[in-house]
Amino acid sequence: MKDNFSAQAKGYSQFRPRYPEEMVNYILQFVEERNSALDVATGNGQLAAKLSGHFNNVHATDISSSQLDNAVVKDNIYYSRQSAENTDFEDNSFNLITVGQAIHWFDFEQFYKEIKRIGKPKSIIAVLGYGLFKSNPGTEKIISRFYHDIVGPYWDNERRYIDENYTTIPFPFEEIYTDKAFANHLMWTFEQLEGYLETWSAVQHYIKKNGHNPLLLIKDELQESWENGDKQVVFPLLLRMGKIK
Numbered sequence: 008m009k010d011n012f013s014a015q016a017k018g019y020s021q022f023r024p025r026y027p028e029e030m031v032n033y034i035l036q037f038v039e040e041r042n043s044a045l046d047v048a049t050g051n052g053q054l055a056a057k058l059s060g061h062f063n064n065v066h067a068t069d070i071s072s073s074q075l076d077n078a079v080v081k082d083n084i085y086y087s088r089q090s091a092e093n094t095d096f097e098d099n100s101f102n103l104i105t106v107g108q109a110i111h112w113f114d115f116e117q118f119y120k121e122i123k124r125i126g127k128p129k130s131i132i133a134v135l136g137y138g139l140f141k142s143n144p145g146t147e148k149i150i151s152r153f154y155h156d157i158v159g160p161y162w163d164n165e166r167r168y169i170d171e172n173y174t175t176i177p178f179p180f181e182e183i184y185t186d187k188a189f190a191n192h193l194m195w196t197f198e199q200l201e202g203y204l205e206t207w208s209a210v211q212h213y214i215k216k217n218g219h220n221p222l223l224l225i226k227d228e229l230q231e232s233w234e235n236g237d238k239q240v241v242f243p244l245l246l247r248m249g250k251i252k
Contacts, residue, residue: 022202023053024242026107026135030189031057034133037183037248038103045101045125047091047118048109052078054135058105059084066101068094092117096125104251107135111168115177126251132180136173136245137191143236149229157221158209166209173245180249189244197233200240201226 031054035041041062046055049067056079058065068089069075075086089095091106091113104122106113122132139154141147168176195203204210204222213221222229 022199022206024137024191024193025053026057026244027189027191030244030246033187034248035061038131039129040102043101044103044105047104047106049078050074052084052086054105054107055079055084056081066096092121094121094125098124099127100125101130102127103131103133105133105135108137110134110176111165119179123251128252130251132249132251134173134247136169137242138169138172138245141241142239143232145232146229146236149225149232153225157224158207158213161209161212163208173247178247178249180251183248183250189246191242191244193240194238195240197230200233
């Protein structure tokens with residue numbers, strides 16, 4: 008599993024979009040028991056925090072200490088620094104295992120082997136994510152150029168799984184199909200938009216290689232477009248679910 012987000016952990020906790028309650032509640036209807044859940048690659052714990060209100064205990068893992076240092080604190084969330092593919096949990100431990108915007112970084116074969124070990128009989132795996140956001144037409148045009156042309160060469164190869172809406176990841180489970188679509192609708196200031204873009208791994212790769220922030224190349228025109236628009240962002244949400252055993 009790659010760690011592309013330790014350097015911007017604080018920004019990640021401030022600016023990354025959350026998963027709506029509607030989506031979490033939809034997943035929960037397929038979970039027969041709600042004793043223990045695991046959120047893998049939890050980052051700042053945003054999904055773990057959502058689950059904490061529905062389970063007796065929630066374990067949340069990440070390979071980044073700086074991400075965990077910025078994680079949401081709840082009495083029944085237990086954070087630990089562990090890789091997705093190799094954990095110290097006992098066999099048959101969890102009713103629900105979730106992964107938010109991270110599974111594309113994993114070694115699929117090893118990860119799936121591990122969760123088949125630690126998932127209880129009839130447990131559920133839910134893989135969540137979000138694609139490139141929608142906004143006003145002027146902003147979308149600028150962001151598209153930024154995404155594809157300016158930082159495009161700096162995306163890791165694994166990013167393609169998100170562009171393909173997670174439809175091409177291996178998924179060796181009894182899949183739970185749904186035709187229900189979810190989206191996250193937000194109102195952002197320009198500072199929030201800029202902060203979110205700076206959490207992109209490709210932006211960080213660009214900075215590391217070139218020594219300057221690529222956002223400076225589009226900031227003026229992006230801000231003008233943003234301030235003249237409706238300041239809305241819509242994230243299309245990705246979801247795949249299956250029965251582990």
